[in-house]
Amino acid sequence: MSVLSGKNILLGVTAGIAAYKTAYLVRFFVKAEANVKVVMTPASKDFVTPLTLSTLSNNPVVSTFFEKEEENEQWNSHVDLGLWANYMVIAPATANTLSKMANGVCDNLLLATYLSAKCKVYFAPAMDLDMYQHPATKRSIEKLQKFGNVFIPPSSGELASGLFGEGRMEEPENIVSFIENDIVKGLPLYNKKVVITAGPTYEAIDPVRFIGNHSSGKMGFEIAKTAANLGAQVYLVTGPSNEKITQSLIKRIDVVSAEEMYNEVHKYYSSADIAILSAAVADYKPSTVATTKIKKTEDSMSIELVKTNDILASLGKIKTTQFLVGFALETNNELENAKAKLKKKNLDLIVLNSLQDKGAGFKKETNKVTIIDKFEKISEFSLKSKAEVAKDIFNEILNRIYA
Structure with a gap:
């Protein structure tokens, strides 16, 4: 576009x-x-x-x-x-x-x-x-x-x-x-590099099954479009998603697993000015992946899970001049959990949304967010289209970068 x-x-x-x-x-x-x-x-x-x-x-x-x-x-x-x-x-x-x-x-x-x-x-x-x-x-x-x-x-x-x-x-x-x-x-993000993650990750159980989530990638793709419209060179690292993007300033990098997303994000992060991690990355993955399809034999089955690499935390540890933004999708104690994540992962900004809010969350055209910065200044927004939410996010970023 x-x-x-x-x-x-x-x-x-x-x-x-x-x-x-x-x-x-x-x-x-x-x-x-x-x-x-x-x-x-x-x-x-x-x-x-x-x-x-x-x-x-x-x-x-x-x-x-x-x-x-x-x-x-x-x-x-x-x-x-x-x-x-x-x-x-x-x-x-x-x-x-x-x-x-x-x-x-x-x-x-x-x-x-x-x-x-x-x-x-x-x-x-x-x-x-x-x-x-x-x-x-x-x-x-x-x-x-x-x-x-x-x-x-x-x-x-x-x-x-x-x-x-x-x-x-x-x-x-x-x-x-x-x-x-x-x-x-003449745009505010001209000559700036922005790394964005979007969508879910799929963690393989066997060649045909995986552990995943309901993320469609809509929010991350709207963030990428907004960044490009502001003049940025965008690196969009996305899990499996049916969303389309055509802007010439956006380089799309498709991944499947959390490990693949971790590796791709780290390739671009060192030269980035802004990183926004909106992907719904799996917290756990199977400890072993079967090489052939698991047959249904028993009435129950147990799968041992191990933690995936925390992409956001890893970026916070090596952050130098990057402006780092994370997302927190919560179902309870929303503000407390978001503030704890903001501090623990060394973020500049965190975007909180709650599954308790009608019209927000996965596979929806709208979202309702609260944005908290590292000084715990809170900005609350009404339910809006995800395209409008993306603009609100960048307004908050630009207000802090160019303050």
Whole structure:
């Protein structure tokens, strides 16, 4: 999943031959799961049709303040468009439009929307070589950058005039990548490594049976998604789970047993900035594993169990600069047990949830948590979706890391 997923992108199209590329640009934004609206200058419709961009964006395309539909006149509000957008992208940006943007000229709907936009604005110039190299164009670009707009440099290549050099609008897929990378760099966990555990572990009894639990991994996967959306490089070590994840910033490492999870977590922990252990790891495993399926012969059977390695405690012992977060799923004496675990395992934060709370626990879409830090400051939260709980957890972490 892209960092653009769910974001509102307003694409401004101006009258250059590169306008034909905007069909591909819209398609790439939609593929990144962004919501796209297009505003065109009137002259740009000579290069690409509104119908094409409307069909690809699944939204009406606008180009004038007023549009007449049969007997009704529709007002296109530049203010509403500017407020709707999370990001505005002007591509292609002609020399004419760059000059108007730099000098506050407002003679069409696109320019009025640009001047109304409260969001970050990206612009990708497209023009002939001599126009791009002209001091007036360079001055426009410099002024726009000083205003806080983000310049997407053109590439070099064969131009419509037959000349070869700078001035080609950057390719659509590269524009999307540029914007994604720029957004990630501005996120609070950019360049941070986060290790997360999720799901259950299965401890083998024989080749077909195991000791396990009801964890689905939903909570851990939501935590991983939130970390990636905050710009982190995420290492998600997960037991058997049907949950899916697609973010490019998440490396998924599948394991089965507690021992496998222990080994994988320790591979990544030394270079981690944050570790969040939300997996429901088995506390015990069979002392021996049968090499063949155990046959049903007696009315009862005993299995000797031995302790598994305590992953969370082992990380607490070797912790240096990592911010370490554990989970406590309790059924009684919740606060006392969570506080004891927090101290014993040298944690910075513990997330407590109780099976006594309706709507919380395994295989549910919701959770209700209480978060306790190492100073025993307690923050209680109402029942929420696990996606919202993950955001609450990271808000608590960030408030302490950047306090």
